[in-house]
Amino acid sequence: MNPTDTADGFSPYPLQQVHRLIEPGPVVMISTFDGEHANLMTNGFNMPVSHDPPLIGLILGPWDHSHAALRDSGQCVIAIPSIDLAERVVDVGNTSGRDTDKWRRFGFTALPAATVNAPLVAECFANIECTVADDRLAKDHNLWILRAEHAWFDASRHGTGEFHHRGNGTFSANAAPLDLRHRMTKWRYLTRDLEDGTP
Template sequence: MLHELPAEKAYRVLESGPIVLVSTRASDGRANLMTMGFHMMMQHDPPLVGAVIGPWDHSHQALSETGECVLAVPTVDLAETVVDIGNCSGDALNKFAHFGLTPAPAQTVDAPLVRECWANLECRVTDDGWARRYNLWVLEVQRVCIDTAREETRLIHHQGDGRFSVDGDTLDLAERMVKWRYLMDR
């Protein structure tokens, strides 16, 4: 039996990428965090990420002003904090301090890394042409840092409407990726 969802719920089927925290630093020096589930890899070389950040997000202004951010990838142990970060605004709250997260200096951007996250991707806006129309920013990844000492590495994936899935077993089919072998780093 097939169950039909309204078209506006398409994200519940397609958006299963890991939740990220977007870290920005405004021109006045204030750092902010926001939770984001709507993002996608766009290409490998250069590494481009599409990210939906609209004017309803406090981080939008900082991204517009500075053209840079960090995409911090939290693990399942931070799931409740990640949801709570998404339920408040940085216009009146220092989210790093309030949620006990540690800002760390990045090497290529002024926005801070999030020390408690498994991975941090330093990004610069490479194309904002779609931002005015679709709130879609094209970010070029400048640097990726992975915390290899971190024991918890399971990522959380947004399924919409407050539902999440957690990484589980990995299915490794790298040997079958013959057409794309040049992209693999083994």
């Protein structure tokens, strides 16, 4: 079929922008430690890869100062901010740790992690301590498969929850939740709340 023979109502969409059509994971910050300095960067391209073992895919490229620290230490923390931190989080993603202490400049507080050298971010509602489980696609695609080693959740900081990048500098907050757990008949075990009520 000729690609111009499109169905009624559709028009071509630019391939370089298809990422805007795919729901990315929440906007997160990646904390790293290079042996001397802790750094923070912003990340919107991330996805769960496996429940068990708990693996997360993350795109992080050599244009980021954080890249060398992740590559050399094999560790990082994924910190998940609530939407009230959005402006500072975007500023973190528009500044480089090469020449700036972003913790100080944007008012984030480093806390020691349990299993990795990179610090947790106190202001975020969740922090996931990770090690690099697989870097085979890092060279070609900047894709790192991370294994969650320890995770922290602070319900008091959850607020209205995480936010998402729409790919062009605009962001969406979580919409009103739609509870379809009763239809998840094949995947019932995924729908259980944590024992303490954490979502």
